[in-house]
Amino acid sequence: MGDKPTIGWIGLGKMGAPMAQNLMQAGFQVTVYNRTPEKAKPLTDAGAALAGSLAELAAGCDVVISMINDDAALEAVAMAPDGVLANAKAGGIYVDMSTVSPAASARVAETAAGKGISYLRAPVSGSTVFAESAQLIILVSGPKEAAETCDAAFAAMGKKTMNFGEGEEARFMKLTVNMMVSITAGLVGEALAFGESGGLDWQQMLEMIGESPLASPLLGYKTQTLKNRDYAPAFTIDQIAKDLDLILSTGQGTNASMPLASLVRQNYETMREKGEGNLDMFAYVTLMEDLAGIKPGE
Ligand SMILES: NC(=O)c1ccc[n+]([C@@H]2O[C@H](COP(=O)([O-])OP(=O)(O)OC[C@H]3O[C@@H](n4cnc5c(N)ncnc54)[C@H](OP(=O)(O)O)[C@@H]3O)[C@@H](O)[C@H]2O)c1
Missing domain, CATH: 3.40.50.720 (NAD(P)-binding Rossmann-like Domain)
Structure with missing residues (x-):
């Protein structure tokens, strides 16, 4: 060669x-x-x-x-x-x-x-x-x-x-990163819906988070789409659900404890059952809003 x-x-x-x-x-x-x-x-x-x-x-x-x-x-x-x-x-x-x-x-x-x-x-x-x-x-x-x-x-x-x-180390590294990405989508969604439940302004909340120590390249890409409530997929709920299934079955085999990944996976399943598997994974916030009875824009 x-x-x-x-x-x-x-x-x-x-x-x-x-x-x-x-x-x-x-x-x-x-x-x-x-x-x-x-x-x-x-x-x-x-x-x-x-x-x-x-x-x-x-x-x-x-x-x-x-x-x-x-x-x-x-x-x-x-x-x-x-x-x-x-x-x-x-x-x-x-x-x-x-x-x-x-x-x-x-x-x-x-x-x-x-x-x-x-x-x-x-x-x-x-x-x-x-x-x-x-x-x-x-x-x-x-x-x-x-x-x-x-x-x-x-x-x-x-x-x-x-x-x-x-x-198989590279396989584990990839799943480790995707575990963090999926839990980040869950964390962001839950926190934003909490802020909304207290009457915070959606745009201002996102602007503040972007200025805070929590800002990261990932949140940077997502801030604008979240501001626009644009859930066109960069990575779909169906895709991250597949990766979470790989993570959970792999971690069961290695005795890893995965309470956050399990919970996020379960919530994505609810969204899939509602026919939302094709939305971007950061649409997680919409489920949190539904559960809190928040109707954005009303
Ligand atoms: N999309 C992302 O942002 C992203 C980022 C990082 C990693 N990944 C990973 O990269 C991989 C590919 O993702 P993608 O977004 O490119 O998926 P995709 O657009 O759905 O393309 C999948 C490809 O796999 C082929 N394929 C599926 N099953 C096959 C089979 N049984 N035999 C032969 N070919 C088969 C498909 O062929 P057909 O055209 O015939 O269906 C297609 O060429 C996935 O493992 C994904 O998790 C994706």
Whole structure:
């Protein structure tokens, strides 16, 4: 493998498509595959090669990268007889950048080891905007030599790459961050509804919080959308509910105590049952307002 290994990219969704674009822009030769083939068109128009199947992609590229939904997608893509591990080059590298459980990832690791394929876990922190601007933080664990081979590719997609170990550490790091993000949405929602219940002005409350020591980059992004009561999704309730399920099942296995994550997950379930799974996760405040009988704008 030279300075720029050939890349096979699987999963051209909201995150995968801009990440693959950034690899191409950095000069990598990229072959793409997407389960729904039409989504590959913008990439092939920009010069990517198209693989007709996972097997074809895996057999033809030095490094195969997937950015797909969840555990079920990972198992289908990595472990199926016509999937990546059964067809990758001996000595090749498989990188999965999705948010999945350490347990599913460990099953992939075991199969990869049996086939002589180096397997990197490389989930990312940052939303679609960060994927588009190549500003993701890439959390890596797995064999060191493979991580070094992929360094330039990671640098093309992110602003920082951090290595956490040789096993499932990167999966745990990603879930740790998402646990904090989800509980932050719960904390902000509950506190804002409390302030409203005392008659505080919505805009002024948000302005004050933005000036306070609580201000953070995350609250900074969210202050304007909250001010506008705009709950168009950057990260949906359905998506964070999936991540909270991964967190809770993983933490049960490691004996972690997770009362806050459990409570936030339960409240998101209530919102899903009301048909609100497609709203942004910071719409949590609307549930708190409902429970307090607060009708914004009245
Ligand atoms: N969106 C974010 O802000 C964000 C931020 C950080 C991390 N993440 C994580 O990044 C991953 C991808 O997220 P996304 O927002 O890009 O999701 P997305 O837009 O829903 O795209 C998912 C991709 O996975 C493919 N896929 C799903 N199941 C598959 C299967 N069984 N076999 C083959 N391909 C399959 C989809 O193919 P089709 O086109 O055929 O459906 C699509 O290309 C998730 O794990 C998510 O948690 C997302």
